[in-house]
Structures are given as C-alpha cells and as structure tokens.
Amino acid sequence: MxxxxxxxxxxxxxxxxxxxxxxxxxxxxxxxxxxxxxxxxxxxxxxxxxxxxxxxxxxxxxxxxxxxxxxxxxxxxxxxxxxxxxxxxxxGVELPKIEYSREAREKAEQRANLLEINKLAAQYFYYQLRREGGKTAYGYLTGRGLSEETIRKFGLGYSDKYSDDLYKYLKGKGYSDELLRESGLFNVDERRGMYDKFWNRVIFPIMDVNNRVIGFGGRVMGDGKPKYLNSPETKIFDKSRNLYGLNVARTTRKNYLILCEGYMDVIAMHQAGFTNAVASLGTALTSGHASLVKRYTKEVLLLYDSDGAGIRAALRAIPILREAGVTSRVVSLKPWKDPDEFIKNEGAEAFEERLARAMDSFMFRVHIAEQEFAMDAPQGQNQFFERCAGMLLELSDELERNLYIEAIVKEYGRYGVGTEDIRKRVNTLALKGTPAEKRIQPKSGTPETKKKESAADKAQKLMLTWLVNYPGIFEQVEKYISPSDFVVPLYKEVAQMLFEQHKEGETNPGKLLNAFTDSEEQREVASLFNATIHLENEGEQQRAFSDALLRIKEESLKEKNRTWDPSDMAGLQELIKAKKELEDLGRKRQQLHISFN
Incomplete structure (x- = not known):
C-alpha cells in the first residue's frame, strides 16, 4: 500500500x-x-x-x-x-481511502484471516479445558498453583487427545486447507493428510502487544517429548520480535522489565504481583527482542534458571541488551531453579528482596569468569585479570571503565591487585589491538565487516553535505560535476534528487528522505548529509572543496574508463577529452573558489 x-x-x-x-x-x-x-x-x-x-x-x-x-x-x-x-x-491529517492492488488486498485479507483463525483456535482450546476431556489439563494447571483468575487472564487452554478436533472445527467455519496450513496450527503428510499440530497438551496462547493471538505454545503433561511445542513462524508470528507476556507487562507501573525463560515463569510471577515479567518464545534473546524492550523500558532484570544453560543465556543476553541501549542486572535464584519454585517456597516478599539485590550485569560477567580459573594459583589469577582487562576494554566510556576498575579492585584486591595494575593491563591489551570478544551479530546473522571508508566515498559524502548545508554553492559546483559523476549508486541517486530539487528552487533533505522507506537505507542516506571535516579558516575550506571536487571527477573518470567498450571509438575520444579537462582543472585548482558563508 x-x-x-x-x-x-x-x-x-x-x-x-x-x-x-x-x-x-x-x-x-x-x-x-x-x-x-x-x-x-x-x-x-x-x-x-x-x-x-x-x-x-x-x-x-x-x-x-x-x-x-x-x-x-x-x-x-x-x-x-x-x-x-x-x-x-x-x-490530525485524514489519510485518504486508497485502492489496494490485488496483491496487497490479498495479503491484507490473508493476514486478517490468520488472526481470526488464531483467535478462534484460542477460544476453542479455552473451551476444551473446561470440558470433561480437559480435567487432567485443568488439574495440572491448578496443581501448579494457578488460580482460575490467572488461567482466564492468560487464556490458557487444552488441545484434545484426538489429533483432528481443531481441524474439523475450523473446516466447519469455512476455512480452506491452504489457509489452515499457513496458520501453523496443523501438520501435513501424505499418509494422514492434515492434522492438528497440538494435541493432548496444555495450551498457552501467545499475544502481540495489541492483544491479538499470533501463535501458541503447548506443554505436554507428563514425560512426553518435546516438553514444549511452539507455533512455527508464520505471516503473523515472528519469534524474534515478540515476547510472551509483553501485552500485559507493557502497561506496568514498574520502570523495568523482568526477562525470564518460560511461559510458566511469566504466569507465576504475574499471579504473585510481578506484572512486568516477560519471556522469549523458545529462542535465545535477539536484537529484535532488545529493540522491542527498548520501546518500553531502559532497564531489564535477567532472571534465567540458575543452571548452566540459564547462566549461558544471561551471558548472551547482556551484550545484546547493552548494544540496544538497555541496561541490565542479573537476579540469582539460588538455591531454587526458577522463579516459580522460588515464589512457592519463599513467597513474593522474599522474591521482591532478591530482585532488589540483582547484580550489575558487568560484575556478573566478572563473577562467572572467575569460576573458569584456578584462583588459588598465581597463573590462574593472572589469566583472570587478563580476562577482566578484555571485558573492560569493551567499554568505550572512560569514566564507566574507571568505575568498573574500582569495583573489580574492591572485590578482588585480596589478590594484591590495585587500580593501576588493572589500568596498565587494559592499556597493554589495547596496544595489542581490539580484543577478540564475542561481538553482537547484525540482523542478517552474519558477522559485521565494516568497510573502511575510502577517500573517494568521503569526497562524495562531503560534497552532498555541503550542497545541503550551503545550497548557494550549487551554481559553482554545477560548472564541473553532475550527478553522473557520483560513482556509488546510492550517492548518485541522492545527488540526482538534490540537483532536481535545486532546479525547482528548494533543497529539502527531509522531503528527499521520503523516497527511502527502508529504515537501513534511510539511515545511510542521512549519513550523506552529515559528513564532517574540521576546517579552521577560509583557506582550508578552499583546499577541502577543490580536493573533494577533483577526487569526484577523478573517480568518475576511472569508472568510465573501467566500463568503456574498446570498440567504441567515440567513447574513447570522450575519455581523452575528459582526462585533459581534469588535468587542466588540477592545474587551475585555485580558480575553484567557493564560499560556505
């Protein structure tokens, strides 16, 4: 649309x-x-x-x-x-009613139908929990300490032991097999045809922040495998961009969210009054989750199970949250395994006290690192402080780094280490190069390899920035370069739009950005209008301008030479002429006078 x-x-x-x-x-x-x-x-x-x-x-x-x-x-x-x-x-602008293309209309209708199917499925599961066949499931939930109010609040349900009940129910509502397959609620094979994905399980509806059912989690009762079964990714369900319980937690009055592992953890905590609890949906925390969390809070308490897997999950989550600008602390549940066990055994008040004592996430990493080394031996101590120096080097803010150096010394000073010792170790490590720490992976999932900006790219970006900031220079610039001289495709596209805006009498970067609806692309275009270079006087301005203009012309000529067809003799003459003009321009660079005032 x-x-x-x-x-x-x-x-x-x-x-x-x-x-x-x-x-x-x-x-x-x-x-x-x-x-x-x-x-x-x-x-x-x-x-x-x-x-x-x-x-x-x-x-x-x-x-x-x-x-x-x-x-x-x-x-x-x-x-x-x-x-x-x-x-x-x-x-207060009323958007006009617009005609959908056939493709867009079909896509919107499919999405609406999938949401309706999930809503009907949630109602069906909720109803099944209260029938005779759902007694065991209802007993399981109440046996876990859940009240009727909590069961109703989270819409918990039961999928019958027959593997085609839901299929028959939704077929009776008139939905096609193709649409039901897209819902993720059914499996298909040649022998059995289409059958229910969830059967004989307690059901946890998954809702988005607008309280729409977008998927389901099913827990087996007893020792069946897998213990938890989740909806696959669909047109309405993206595990990496949704959190269980966030539809309720986003309205909490607390100024932080509690991130735990599973559905039952979230439900037990909400029932105990901790309505700011959420959980990821069967996946490790992602940058998408962190961005979602950032919309509602700037602090997260990590409350993973106290076993090895829970600790590893916390260690993975800390840098992801930090990269998104969310601070984190880690809650220790020992001697209990999870929040459900803790609350049942010690109560909500003790749990509140444990939250208040949550450990700073950086110091949590330090404590976990300590367990890897033989701290009763000098070699082990040395290796531990080397690891600490590596973690400190990740902190770009000098004050923050110094504060953590003090914290480490305060806690581990018994090993004879002082602030200067740690600071020297950090500096030594810095001189060796950036530590090979675990880096946050970009959204694509592939390692981010940021290409160093070339002089040619810098020249093109500077010129675009100057044209936006000082539109009065267009008259001089147009004498020597055109949009076609910008060799990076995106830069060329932006230059073309700027030059056209100038012809129409207005240079408007904000309007220009409307053409780029992709977030990453708009971010890159914005960088083209914010290139910086330190210029102290008019003489430096002149040199910078002439250097940038000549560099742009030189790269443009190189590109034309690279793509020239040897059979094109007219093109060859143009290249020879352009080369001569560039040489002449270089000799007369003092004539490239420009004013940024």
Missing part, C-alpha cells in the same frame, strides 16, 4: 521533527541544532543531533539517522505504513 508523495510530504511537514523526538528524547539546543543522548545505543555524552532546518536527525556515535518517519519506525518498531498512520493521527 502506497500513498501519494503529496500526502506523505504533508504528514511529514505537519510533524516537526524536534517536537516529535522531544517526546522520546530530552533535547538541548546547541547553535542551530538540538542534541541529546541517542535512544538507539548506550552513550554518556550526547552525540544525537536533530536539525530543524533539515528536518533530520543523526547520531554521530552509531550512525542512526533519517527524517521523522524513520525515527518513529526505528523507535516504535513500526513499518513505514504504521509510522505514516501514527504521524497522520498525531497531526
């Missing part, structure tokens, strides 16, 4: 970016821009800028950037359409 450019621009113009972002980030005016702490990564010194004249934001720390649409998409985890609708409501 795509609205007209005029509507998209009207909504953007009626939502001043400073006003919108101020609702999420505390901004302070500094010159012609506003600055604050970036909501997309953890920082102590403000590097997040919002520029009213460009109607753009940009973080010089993590590179997040775009116009007001991209901010809402990134912060609220919205699609472009959802961000447009949100901002239109905010500005």
């Amino acid at each position: 795509r609205y007209s450019d005029d509507i998209i621009e009207e909504v953007r113009m009626k939502n001043d970016i400073v006003d919108v972002i101020s609702q999420y980030v505390k901004l302070t005016r500094r010159g012609s821009s506003y600055f604050g702490l970036c909501p997309f990564h953890n920082e102590k010194t403000p590097s997040f800028s919002v520029t009213p004249s460009k109607q753009m934001y940009y973080c010089f720390g993590c590179g997040a950037g775009g116009n007001v649409y991209n901010f809402i998409m990134e912060y609220e985890n919205y699609s472009f359409g959802e961000a447009l609708s949100h901002l239109a409501d905010r500005a």
